Amino acid sequence: MLHAIWLIVRKDLTVEVRSREIAYTTLFFAVSCVLQFAFALVKEGKPPEDGAAGILWIAIAFSGTLALGRTFERERQSETLRALLLAPTARPAVYLGKLLGIVSLLVLTELILTPLVSFLFQAPLLVHPIWLFAVVISGTIGFSAVGTLFAAMLVRARSRDVLLPVLLYPITVPVMIAGVRGTAALLQPEVDLGIVRFWVALLLSFDVVFITLALWTFEPLMTD
Amino acid sequence: MPKWFTPAAIVCGLMFVASPVFIASVRYESTMGLVQKIFYYHMPSAVMFLLAAVICGVASARYLFGGAPHQDRVAWAAAELTVLFGIITLVTGPLWARKAWGQWWVWDVRLTASLMGWLVAVAYLLVRRYGGPGSDKLAAGLALFGAANVPFVYISVNYWRTIHPATSVVPTLPVDMGMALWFCFVAFLLLFVLLLKMRIYLEEERARVDSLYLSLED
Numbered sequence: 001m002l003h004a005i006w007l008i009v010r011k012d013l014t015v016e017v018r019s020r021e022i023a024y025t026t027l028f029f030a031v032s033c034v035l036q037f038a039f040a041l042v043k044e045g046k047p048p049e050d051g052a053a054g055i056l057w058i059a060i061a062f063s064g065t066l067a068l069g070r071t072f073e074r075e076r077q078s079e080t081l082r083a084l085l086l087a088p089t090a091r092p093a094v095y096l097g098k099l100l101g102i103v104s105l106l107v108l109t110e111l112i113l114t115p116l117v118s119f120l121f122q123a124p125l126l127v128h129p130i131w132l133f134a135v136v137i138s139g140t141i142g143f144s145a146v147g148t149l150f151a152a153m154l155v156r157a158r159s160r161d162v163l164l165p166v167l168l169y170p171i172t173v174p175v176m177i178a179g180v181r182g183t184a185a186l187l188q189p190e191v192d193l194g195i196v197r198f199w200v201a202l203l204l205s206f207d208v209v210f211i212t213l214a215l216w217t218f219e220p221l222m223t224d
Numbered sequence: 225m226p227k228w229f230t231p232a233a234i235v236c237g238l239m240f241v242a243s244p245v246f247i248a249s250v251r252y253e254s255t256m257g258l259v260q261k262i263f264y265y266h267m268p269s270a271v272m273f274l275l276a277a278v279i280c281g282v283a284s285a286r287y288l289f290g291g292a293p294h295q296d297r298v299a300w301a302a303a304e305l306t307v308l309f310g311i312i313t314l315v316t317g318p319l320w321a322r323k324a325w326g327q328w329w330v331w332d333v334r335l336t337a338s339l340m341g342w343l344v345a346v347a348y349l350l351v352r353r354y355g356g357p358g359s360d361k362l363a364a365g366l367a368l369f370g371a372a373n374v375p376f377v378y379i380s381v382n383y384w385r386t387i388h389p390a391t392s393v394v395p396t397l398p399v400d401m402g403m404a405l406w407f408c409f410v411a412f413l414l415l416f417v418l419l420l421k422m423r424i425y426l427e428e429e430r431a432r433v434d435s436l437y438l439s440l441e442d
Contacts, residue, residue: 146369149365150365150366153361153362153365154355154362156356156357157351157356157358157359157362158354158356159354159355162354163350163354163355166350166351167351170340170343170344170346170347170370171366171369171370171373173343174373174376177336202376202379205376209372210369210372213368213372217368220288220289220361221288221361221362221365
């Protein structure tokens with residue numbers, strides 16, 4: 001099982017390292033998204049108060065949707081998803097492998113996105129790097145856990161590009177609330193770590209519930 | 225359609241015609257005045273909204289793990305009713321809130337959770353409509369995730385703030401106001417059952433026509 005997961009992650013990352021298609025496009029999209037916010041919201045050199053947390057998470061959600069769509073589009077174009085599902089391994093392993101691949105791609109994007117938001121919106125995001133990392137990574141896992149399942153299911157659907165965000169955004173409302181609130185709590189002049197801990201705990205329980213639910217439904221949803 | 229359908233539909237229609245008269249005859253609430261009367265439609269439609277969402281979730285889970293096509297039709301019908309009663313709830317709510325809270329919308333637990341549930345139901349219908357083949361399972365999965373979401377929205381926003389009146393307000397109403405409320409509640413419940421029945425019937429007929437069509441081709 002673990003070996004199968006590792007093989008799938010390695011396959012995805014090898015394809016990605018060779019083409020760099022998703023990493024570059026997602027990153028560029030995330031950066032231009034943040035710039036749009038900067039043009040729209042920064043007035044006379046003054047960023048909106050408390051805006052940085054929301055902007056960071058919107059950029060993560062948008063670029064995450066793009067990365068999810070592309071990852072499975074690549075499988076579809078080369079007809080490899082069927083091969084993946086035919087492989088003599090448990091379906092949950094396929095799901096977890098895909099999930100890990102997407103999370104690592106998004107973390108890579110966030111490594112550049114976070115300093116950029118911090119810089120453009122004059123937000124002290126990097127004062128508590130470990131807590132910020134905890135909030136961002138647990139939120140990213142939750143977002144990708146739902147996203148991977150839906151993107152995989154949508155591979156065969158018509159108008160999948162439109163349907164992915166349509167499905168994903170209502171479902172990930174709690175991730176967005178907890179992620180934005182947790183990040184905003186870190187931006188306060190007097191950081192109350194108790195509040196941050198609460199949001200991280202909520203995000204982690206969300207991750208657990210949604211990964212469990214996805215593992216449970218991946219099999220019936222991907223069979224037809 | 226079952227025999228009781230037409231009489232029940234007539235009764236339901238009469239109740240809805242009578243309900244404004246009934247509501248108008250009830251005393252005015254002391255602080256809110258006329259605006260409070262929105263409540264007689266808001267609360268029943270909100271309960272139907274919730275009921276439809278629960279039916280949709282349960283039927284989807286049963287469809288996904290049992291596979292009887294009937295469950296899928298129930299889920300579809302319930303999703304449409306979720307959207308319909310959701311619109312009524314989400315329109316009447318802000319009309320009341322403008323007067324009661326001085327704002328059209330606040331990010332309260334119930335408001336956020338309702339909006340999210342409504343969005344999931346709309347997404348469900350979009351998938352059914354535009355997803356193409358295989359979208360039935362996709363939609364069932366969506367309904368399942370939507371249902372699992374509710375506690376999280378609840379916790380996350382509860383931690384934040386809450387001002388929506390609690391359900392405990394209902395037994396404390398004066399008798400005439402309570403009567404009007406229950407009258408409207410029964411009218412909405414009847415409407416809900418009729419619409420659900422009709423919608424499932426329509427889907428069953430459609431499935432039957434499809435299967436007849438296929439057997440004719442063979």
